[in-house]
Amino acid sequence: MAIKTVGVLGCGLMGSGIAQVCAGAGYRTIVREVDEAVLKKGIARIEKFLSDGVARGKVTADAKTSTLGNLTGTTTIEDLKDCDLVIEAIVESVEAKTDTFAALDAIVGDSTIYCSNTSSLCITELAAKTKRPDRFAGLHFFNPVPLMKLVEVIRALTTSDETYQAVFAFAQSLGKEPITAPDKPGFIVNRLLVPYLLDAIRSYEHGLGTVEDIDKGMKLGTGYPMGPFTLLDFVGLDTTYYIANIMFDEYREPAYAPPPLLKRMVLAGRLGRKSGQGFYKYDK
Ligand code: CAA
Ligand code: NAD
Numbered sequence: 001m002a003i004k005t006v007g008v009l010g011c012g013l014m015g016s017g018i019a020q021v022c023a024g025a026g027y028r029t030i031v032r033e034v035d036e037a038v039l040k041k042g043i044a045r046i047e048k049f050l051s052d053g054v055a056r057g058k059v060t061a062d063a064k065t066s067t068l069g070n071l072t073g074t075t076t077i078e079d080l081k082d083c084d085l086v087i088e089a090i091v092e093s094v095e096a097k098t099d100t101f102a103a104l105d106a107i108v109g110d111s112t113i114y115c116s117n118t119s120s121l122c123i124t125e126l127a128a129k130t131k132r133p134d135r136f137a138g139l140h141f142f143n144p145v146p147l148m149k150l151v152e153v154i155r156a157l158t159t160s161d162e163t164y165q166a167v168f169a170f171a172q173s174l175g176k177e178p179i180t181a182p183d184k185p186g187f188i189v190n191r192l193l194v195p196y197l198l199d200a201i202r203s204y205e206h207g208l209g210t211v212e213d214i215d216k217g218m219k220l221g222t223g224y225p226m227g228p229f230t231l232l233d234f235v236g237l238d239t240t241y242y243i244a245n246i247m248f249d250e251y252r253e254p255a256y257a258p259p260p261l262l263k264r265m266v267l268a269g270r271l272g273r274k275s276g277q278g279f280y281k282y283d284k
Contacts, residue, residue: 003113003170004028007083009100011042011073013236013274014117015089017145020046022087023070024063024146025174030072030079039073046071049146081107085170087139089117092242097121098129105131113163115139119239120185120194120246124156133158137167140187141176143235152181152188185247194243195255197235200228202259211279229279233272241266 008019008031019031019042033039050067053059072079077100080086086104090096101114114136116126127136138154151171155164171178181187186194200214208214215227224231232240244258265271265278272278 003084003166003173005030005083005085007032007080007086007108009080009086009088009104010090011039012089013143013239014141014145016042016045017049017143018087018089018117018141019071020049020067020146021141021174021176024067026066027070028072029070030074030083032074032077032080034075036075039075043071043073049144053146077103078107080104081109083108083112085113085115085167087115087117089141092119092121092239092246094121094125097126101126101130111135113137113166115167117141119190120243122185122250123154123183124158127156127158134160135163137163138181138183138187139167139171140181140189142189149175149177150189151176151178153178154181154183154187156183185250186243190243190247194240194247197228197232197240198244198256198259198262201232201262204229205259205261233278233280233282236272236274237262237278238266238271 004027006022006027006029008015008022008029011019011031011033015031019029023029033042047068050059050064054061054064086108088097088100090100097116097118114130114132116123116138117140118138119140123138127133130136133156136156137159138152140152140154142148142150153168153171168178179188204211204214211229215229218224219227226234241258241262244256247256269275270277273282276282
């Protein structure tokens with residue numbers, strides 16, 4: 001299973017980072033978005049990250065050029081036909097993901113491996129709805145992808161040993177530190193992180209403190225790099241809301257239930273950094 005060409009579905013917050021690290025590791029990388037405007041925004045995010053990296057002395061000018069040279073953006077799913085591995089990073093919806101994988105099944109070759117970057121959906125369910133349940137795994141990156149070392153590798157009940165090993169080795173080839181996580185919503189990290197973030201919102205609703213003070217407390221009192229509200233805005237409140245619903249649906253425990261304020265902020269379009277406002281306001 002030699003992986004040379006990688007497809008990435010979605011060029012949002014995560015897809016753009018995933019495409020960047022794949023291209024940066026020398027893979028020919030094709031990233032697909034639904035329309036030109038969103039694609040352009042995603043590619044611009046990659047260019048900016050690389051330029052900032054050069055300005056900070058963390059990325060060489062050559063590495064920037066070769067990363068961008070390995071990268072192609074498209075809005076046509078057929079352009080992924082020669083990919084050896086496809087990583088899906090679209091919206092956290094089982095319907096959207098299964099529809100996209102079904103479209104891909106008609107295009108790519110039999111040996112192509114599929115990975116999903118889902119935060120919480122059942123990998124076995126996604127795999128079972130494709131024509132290749134043995135060549136399917138979860139590959140869960142962390143935000144911001146180019147800076148976070150961890151990747152969770154998740155086996156569906158049906159994932160073959162060969163696929164699991166190829167995906168694990170692929171994660172290592174990106175310079176990441178993979179761990180194996182179970183096919184249960186939230187895997188390892190979100191299983192612990194998401195209830196904490198939801199609890200921060202519930203505590204705020206109950207008057208524990210201001211957003212700023214709760215963030216300052218957790219940052220300076222426990223050494224977290226970001227307080228919970230800064231992190232919620234960073235992850236995206238829409239994505240957090242979808243994850244919470246999926247986790248609550250599976251575990252039926254109050255700790256995973258989305259707090260009323262989270263739902264209302266999503267309904268109001270306050271999605272965090274990506275929309276310009278969440279718990280904080282941002283310059284667009
Ligand atoms: N290119 C290359 N390197 C860069 C860079 C760039 N464009 N921008 C920053 N860096 C480097 C910096 O030079 C610095 O390197 P050193 O440590 O060697 O000095 C490092 O990255 C950190 O950068 P900064 O000092 O500018 O920023 P920071 O210290 O504020 O860290 C952060 C930024 C890494 C995002 C940090 O705030 C952090 O870890 N936050 C928490 C993020 C987190 O928890 N992510 C997980 C979210 S949950 C998830 O993803 C799963 C899910 O399913 C929802
Ligand atoms: P996002 O909203 O920033 O990006 C999703 C992108 O997918 C959008 O740009 C959208 O246009 C695009 N899209 C939708 N349908 C598509 C399709 N059929 N083909 C191609 N593109 C399509 O969301 P995100 O934060 O990047 O999250 C993407 C996935 O990654 C979700 O499953 C999420 O749970 C997971 N994830 C998110 C984070 C995070 O911190 N935000 C961390 C790890 C994993």
